Amino acid sequence: MNLSTNLEQLRARFEAALKQSADARSLDSARIAFLGRSGEVTALRRTIGKLPAAERPAAGSRINEVVEQMETSFREAQARIDALDVGASLSQRIDVTFPSVAPLQGSIHPMKRVMHDVCAYFERHGFAVVVGPEMEPDYYNFDALNIPPDHPAREGFDSFFVTPNLLLRPHTSPMQIRTMQQHRPPVAVVVPGTCYRRDAVDARHLFQFNQCEGLLVDEGVHMGHLKGMLTGMCRELFGSEQQVRFRPSYFPFTEPSAEVDTTCPLCRGDGGECRMCGGSGWIELGGAGMVHPNVLRNVDYDPDVYSGWAFGFGVERMALVRYDVDDIRRFFENDAAFLEQLA
Amino acid sequence: MRVPLGWLRDYVELPVDPNAVASMLAELGFPVAAIETRPVITGVIAGRIAELGKHPNADRLQVGRIEIGDGAPLTIATAATNVAAGQTIAVATIGARLPQLTIERRKMRGLESEGMMISADELALPADWFEDGIMQFDPALQPGTDVVEYFRLGEAVLDVEITSNRVDAMSMIGLARELAAYQSVPLRLPELVHPGAGSRGPTHKVTIESPDCRRFVSQIFSDVHPGASPAWMRIRLALAGQRPINRLVDISNYVMLETSQPLHFYDAAKIPHHHLIVRDARAGERFVALDGSVRELTPQALVIASETSAECLAGLMGARNSEVTPATRELILESANFNGARIRRTAQELGVRTEASSRHEKSLAPTLTEMGAARAAQLLAQSGATPHEAAAFGQPLAPPAPVEFETRDVKRILGFELPVQEIREQLDRLGFKVEPAGKSALRIVAPPWRTDVTSSADVLEEIARMTGYGRIAAEIPAVRAHEIPSSDYRRERKVATTLAALGYREIVTYSLHGAQVFEKLRRGGVNPPKRPVEVLNPLSEEQRYLRHSLEPAMLEYLARTDVPERTFEIGRIFYTEDRQPLEMSAVLFGFTAEPLDEPDWRDTHFLRAKGDCEAFLRALTARKSFESAADERPAYHPGKTGALLLDGHEIAVLGQVDPRLQRAFGVRLPVYLCCVHLDDIPAYEIPQFKPPSKYPSTYRDLALVCDVELPAQRLETALRASAGPWCTLVRTFDEYRGPQVPAGKKSLAIRVTLRKSDATITDAEADEVVAKAVSALRAEFGVTLRA
């Protein structure tokens, strides 16, 4: 049989195979069977070697010619199949209201989110965020903060002791001392972290809670700066209209000291029958004030040169207000519905 | 502190509206926790029982003719038994409004009663604190006087919070003084004359042996009669929350509430030679308190003793021996000042807290001893007692040290300008003495009752209070650059966001737990920590221990749900080393999952956990691959636990929770956890870019038969080592065990990817590299190519 006849038959069978192919896969197997590395065309090429040398070039180009035709046919068939595919795809109709396939979705705890938001606000204004140990000696919890032994204010910090001199910190303020001992002014830090107090448990109080502390010490730092930063923080957390109010108070480590209130976000300060603020129109956030000169002296800062402010707010307290949560214990119970709703 | 507004108005002019008073107090730093409004009571007047007789038709009723001043006397029937002719009593007239009823004309057993004799209860006073029956007034009270108005019974009671530095304000006069200064109105103090001055009578002596008694003012009174106090005093005490007892106890309570100064009365007959000694208690000294309780004292306690026994625990409570009784005719008054810290320690040690100690422990101003004594003397004299000469012992009253105050500190610390004149006026109103000291400074002397003001910062707070904190204007500071790092916090934050992105939900649990956690661990076959960190003074047994790991709380969380959960927690864990409690930051994440239908040598859940763990570590370290090794540790499955290592250091442990422990915690589904100590994670390493080859890669898939015990990772490592520099990746993607391979063998499907940097790799080159590598494996591990 001569080469031409063989080639023609081969091409005819290939065309037939292409014609019979209804999808891309059978089309591809036809291509591999004929044009693939170990396909029929390759087998045919091997026979060229048996031809007399003079006939070989002609045979070779004849094969190439047919292969080219076959490849053209293949591309045409491919286009035909693709058009079929497009047509089939376009005719599909689904119910777009069918429930979605849920993505793998995690979440940050709502209390931690408030903590991160507070930190992010202060970081934007040039504060560092520092964290510290939850077990702290007396010295950092009290003495260095101008609360000597037997000071009546120690009563407000009813603490859990681990050894006679080591306690679970009742506030994040020990980090004020640690930070100032390590750095010279300017000092600008926020301290988020867990604290413990021997408080009877109810909807507003828990023996474990989180606090966010802020401390700014430098030349020329005054109480207006404290109000400015806290107003900004409240606007970030609760809404752009928030106001902040200071009331005189007493903490041994600040002087003057203030209780900080912000407009009740629920009634927007109108009060009335509001269940969140009890009608006062204000929400208590926590304590603040100008760092007591004795505290500055304890870390070898000259209070005649440097001044500073500090605040310490309960994070759950802020989260309660922000998310209108009824009971502080929910932040530790990890109820699925709670975490899901506030995720 | 409960503050009856009607009492407060004795000393200072105040707005009518209690809310206005409350907001002034708040501005001054004394927040009002509650305003207790009094019920509306009208038509109650004082009446004098002119005649009293039996009711004609009822044995248990009496009928009185009551004089009410200008009007005609009223005929009123009563069932009360504490009435008698001549008494002045409370009468509700026809039309009177009482908390529970309105008085109407009515017949009692056929006799018209023109009103009602009423008790303390009907005046909304605590019934069991007053006489059983009809409320009795002093005979001096004019019949017809409006009772509610006279006793200011309609005035609200404020619950005022007083910070611990302001013990001077734990009193009516203290608060009135603040309100007077705030409003710039005069303060009206009771006129204090020291009765008894110059009188001759019984003498007494006080010996002070302890420096912790700074001052002791005392006085003897004869002819005392401990009957009931006058109605006005009983009513005021009751509204202030203090139960009236008798004339003497009431006077001491009244003076304390009025002036802050606690007092104590001794029955003089029980004090030999009228000699009191202030001294440390003797070790083991017995003390029988007023309430009969017996205590053994230590020298920590400060006592006021007679020559024979301790008669008073200083600042805390009196002894039963010398307490005033109905038989007392002569008493010794004590108005003393003690070192607050000493009183506080004793109170804590003995577990006693009284109204007196809550003031003493905050270190009262010594000057108050005079005021308290004088006021008590006045009230005792009014009640008919005969005062004798008063005496003061201890340190003389020293004037407070002056404070130098730089006026520019107002601007520097408070942020607003204030003229010096205004500063002086404000301080003057609070009783401070101010004089110029140089160009810009003031020399300031605090009033003697303000022992809390000792520094320039304290003065600043006074100025801020008087100006009003509202004057402080919000301003955003320009924070100067500093070098304080946030790295620890940023890492925690990154951990949280990474795990949330991997589909884990964050939980926050308590760090304190009870022994039941150890019990569950034990039931699950895990030994609890040998020396857990323990709280010395827990609130309850459920909060005695500090967690040593995050696993128990997470298992308790997972036990609460039946559906698969993915969750994580970041927190501190606590442990003991050389008796030293320590802590570190840990992160735990993992999931519960329905078991898969897999042979016992495969666990896809484990591989998923491992994948998450690697992704997590990649995000934190920027490192691309981690070694793994089988691991065994309590709480984890012996055959499904591994460690991830970086540079030979273990940085994470992960595995299936031991099914016994899972059951002990009541978790339904298998649990896979990964535990990382944050401090073990190496720092983030900035990745460096290497341009990829422009030439295409190729790969060869190998089916290698090896011993079942051979870890895939060892084959991969060996393959990679022997495949040379063109090998870019070796990855096992399937495992087979079964009849197709000999017993004790398994088949691993491994893809080797090859790529040259300077040319396209040819098939021949790829085949050669792989063949060489396989023969190396054959030599090292006896591996064969699967047919």
Ligand SMILES: [Zn+2]
């Ligand atoms: Zn509100």
